[in-house]
Amino acid sequence: MNNVFVICEVDEGKIADVSLELMTKGRSLANQLKCKLEALVLGHNLKGIEKELYPYGADVIHIGDDERLDPYTTLPHTSVIVDLFKKEEPQIALLGASTFGRDLGPRVSSALQSGLTADCTSLEIGPHEDKKAGKTYENLLYQIRPAFGGNIVATIINPDCRPQMATVREGVMKKEIFDATYKGKVNKIDVDAILKPEDLVVKVIERHMEKSKVNIKNSSIIVSGGYGVGSKENFDLLFELAEVLGAEVGASRAAVDAGFAEHERQIGQTGVTVRPKLYIACGISGQIQHTAGMEESSMIIAINNDPNAPINKIADYAITGDVGEVVPKLIKFYKQNTK
Amino acid sequence: MGLNVIVLAKQVPDTRNVGKDAMKADGTVNRAALPAIFNPEDLNALEQALRLKDKYPGTTITILTMGPGRAADIIREGLYRGADNGYLLTDRAFAGSDTLATSYALSCALKKMSKIDLIIAGRQAIDGDTAQVGPQVAEKLGLPQVTYAEEVISAEGGSITIKRRLERGVETVEMPLPGVITVNASAPECRPRNAKLLMKFKHARTITERQGEAEDYIDLTADRPYLNIEEWSVNDIESDMNWLGLSGSPTKVKKIENVVFQAKEAKHLTPADEEIDELMKELIANHTIG
DSSP: OOOEEEEEOEEEEEEEEHHHHHHHHHHHHHHHTTEEEEEEESSSSHHHHHHHHHGGGGSSEEEOOOOOGSOOOOOHHHHHHHHHHHOOOSSSEESSSSSHHHHHHHHHHHHOHHHHHHEEEEEEEEEETTTTTTEEEEEEEEEEEGGGGEEEEEEEEEESSSEEEEEETTSSOOOSSSSSOOOOEEOOHHHHHHOOGGGGOEEEEEEEOOOSSSOTTSEEEEEEOOOGGOOHHHHHHHHHHHHHHHEEEEEEHHHHTTTOOOOOBBBBBTSBBOOEEEEEEESSSOOOHHHTTTTTEEEEEEEEEOOOOOOGGGGEEESSHHHHHHHHHHHHHHHHHHH | OOOOOEEEOOOOOOOOOOGGGOOOOSSOOGGGGGHHHOHHHHHHHHHHHHHHHHSSSTTTEEEEEEEGGGGHHHHHHHHHHTTOOEEEEEOGGGGGOHHHHHHHHHHHHHHSOOSSSSSEEEEEOOOOOOOOHHHHHHHHHOEEEEEEEEEEEEEETTTTEEEEEETTTEEEEESSEEEEEETTTTTTTOOOOOHHHHHHHHOOHHHHHHHOOOOHHTHHHHHGGGGGEEOOOOOGOOOGGGGGGGTTTOEEEEEEEEEEEEEEEEEEEOOHHHHHHHHHHHHHHTTSOO
16 A cells, blocks of 8 residues: 555567666655555566566566557556556556556546646655645655746645656666566456446557667767757758767757657657767757756767857857858768778 | 537647747746747647548537636637637636646536537647646546547547557557547648638637727627637536635645756867867767767
8 A cells, every 4th residue: 555656568568668767766766755666567468577577676566467458548548547546545656758658647647636747857755844734744756847848847746636646758767677686476457357348449440560760769979959950951961970970860859840850869858868978969059858858968069059058058068160060070070080 | 420529729838939038037937928829739639620620511610728818819710720619718716727627627618518529639738748638638528538649530420530649650549439639749730820710700709808898899799699709717617616726736836946057167169170170089089989
């Protein structure tokens, strides 16, 4: 009772990375709260899936294995989770801010009338005093997220409703094995007893899933472009530089919105979070929406026309100049010096 | 077969264009300086509704929005593009609502409306980016949902077929009506205003707006009822006050911090050949690259 739960997402028969990242975070929250960490996995053909979760410190793994839970649709998942949560009364429930979590999370929170904070960038435990009501709270989950287009950072709490629910994007938390020999127990959910015919009204007719072609998350060097790059043609220069350096190309939301780069290259609050060895920011002004997703890079080189661009405040090297002029020079002098 | 379609829309500050004049001297956002716009993905949602109307004659499109009085602007904007009528849900009792309290209020308003076949909303609003209200409304009404919709393929025989855009692929799903769908920015853009509709609806007003205008306009709706934008307060919907506004919001804002960049010493360079050459030598020497 009153434990920390992670609602896990199953991706091609394996636990999705974002869920494992949340298990790591969930473990540290559970330690702080001196409670258990429980995982919840729903799908079909899940035999042995618990072995993937134990090393992340799972004390209990609830598994609902039923063909009606794969492929994912909203209603049967919601029914099983709501049923379990009414019995288990978790104090915290975390899920990935993927299309899965952002479809499922609000549905579950609405059914339980509990609060849900989307796209948190940090989760902490702390107290709260409600002076108006004369109430004090201990050990609340601080759900920290940028809001208002990234211009403010808000700390959200759910003082009275449980579970305190939050979604977190992939790459925001760090995935770490807690104890390779950790052992918990499995609770098999009786899915058949829960599902009703009206849960099964939405049918998946067809599904085309592709493996992601772009792998910016695991690239040690990223050449990234913003709106200031100016055109899709100028973006080709970034691809050239990336090719030469063995890097991957990323983009800001503004550049993606402008059609300069594909969505899967988007870095920042509404894209992926990266921590490369070197991040070359080209024509990126440095709005928090973007920097939230790259500021932990070991080294940042910013190329911008504006010497006062906010990105320069977090950069190690700030080159004031035109992307179209500077990038070819980087290529040229890199080649010259490595010959 | 015509459908009764409701489009959920929100008026939002244009957070994408936070320019220099939108920042106050203390570095905080001057919300008043930001233009109020039709939430972009709600326009994608409206377009899907309009396409249904093109395809299935007899379809009516109603815009429902919750917000302050000036949110009537987006209802007019919807009428200019082809919606048939609109409802503005406005009351101080709704102030301070989080997504759940918003969803509750909207669901109460939706329950008051006559037979609904389909509710379409944008995936998320740009001032919060939460993507919660669509699914939360669906749950409150006990309706099925399809999120991340990119295209409504057909709506026949009491069910709707939808193409969804997921992170790494597409999915085609079928949902019985009535139901809720939320539409992605990757769906087709909304058609522009139609000149004839602009003329027709330019004087569309809520009752509060009419009361503030010159007398000539007050009686305009008597012979042109389509110029009335329905305005509902908390008294027009059946709701439990405990579930509305601040008291109905499980999430509370504990703290707001304006974003301030932590300054660190950057080495400033110019694009001069020597400087770029020097930089590359340095990066190669310390094994950052190469």
